[in-house]
Amino acid sequence: MTQTILITGASSGLGEEMARQLAARGYDLALCARRLDRLEALRDEIAAAHPARRVEVRALDVTDDDQVFSVFQAFRADFGTLDRIVVNAGIGKGAPLGTGRYDANRETAMTNFVAVLAQAEAATEILRDQGHGHLVLVSSMAAMRGLPKAQTTYAATKAGVTSLGQGLQADLYGTPIKVTLLHPGYIVSGMNVVDGKLPRLMATTEDGVRAMVDAIEKEKREACVPPWPWTPLSFVLRHAPLSMVRRMV
Template structure:
């Protein structure tokens, strides 16, 4: 069954690959990101493979509250309905607290948490009016516990968005509005564009395949890829601080 799926942060990385793979599965797309030239290129690429798909694109800066609500409702008007919203846009920058780069940590917090809050508000307005829908929050395995060094703020934002989604899921239990939280491990993307591969890092295509599979199953919660991240999530929660400091 064809669904209409809104994806934010769709110009590159996980968002762009999710768009490709959802289109491969027969879904129509509403794609938002700041870099509209990349969205245009992605749209052309997908339509070359799937000319029957419908793809709408709009400029979207998730730190602009008014634009978030405007764009989400415009996409809903375009299609007449939104079946699924994937809150994916985010930043990976950050520095250890107290080292003079509050600006970087604040930007990450505003984009990853406040931006996600605005997106969740806009999506839920649409879903409540429709009385159905599927909200998907892309979190991170770093949300499993507080993380040291440059990861501290990023991990806190990803824990925060996971709790937003979990709270909504509890509230909406038994309704036709479903909520999923996805916890990706190390997946090759612009956000992980650092020298040397991270432990257990997988390609964008493989990592997103696991993400898309979990989303299509409407899983309440999923660590992806499941191996090794599902068992590692348990280890991360229980590991002593000294071990976590060495791991990150």
């Protein structure tokens, strides 16, 4: 039986590429993001490449709590069952604290943590009612350690996402509901490649997302993606002295 996967933030970046790769692996898709026109274009692209796949799209601003719950429930009504829900939407804004850009840091906190809380709440409500399913939270390697400069708030929000997911794993342990935490490292698109070469430590969007999709299908509890070099670097990030961490950002 074909499984259905809901992906938030599916109109660009990692979410968009996840939709392509999951469709190629035989999943039906429920895609949502703010930019409905881009979702519709992605739906048409997938339909042309994989005519057997069903793709439903809806506009969603994840910072609108009521809309999060209504859109998730509408997708469930469309398909009957949501087998996997990938909470992916997020932003990368931020500024050093105390430099007059609280607006950017607050927007990052609201989108990357409070909105993730709403999505996790809406998703887990559906999965509990179904009695089964798989929730995937996209965190970041930045969750491993508090970071300086413009990354301070971003890293804090991702640490919050990781803690939220770990709490859900403990709460749902032994049930048919699984929770996966993904920690992507540096993943870029092909347009950022110069002279056919990737910047150091960066993976293409395709390769990075392939590692994410592999971890999702294996229902790993936590995964640093791509595994190399990010699995060993996770230890470095956790234990490096502050002087080194400051130079890394």
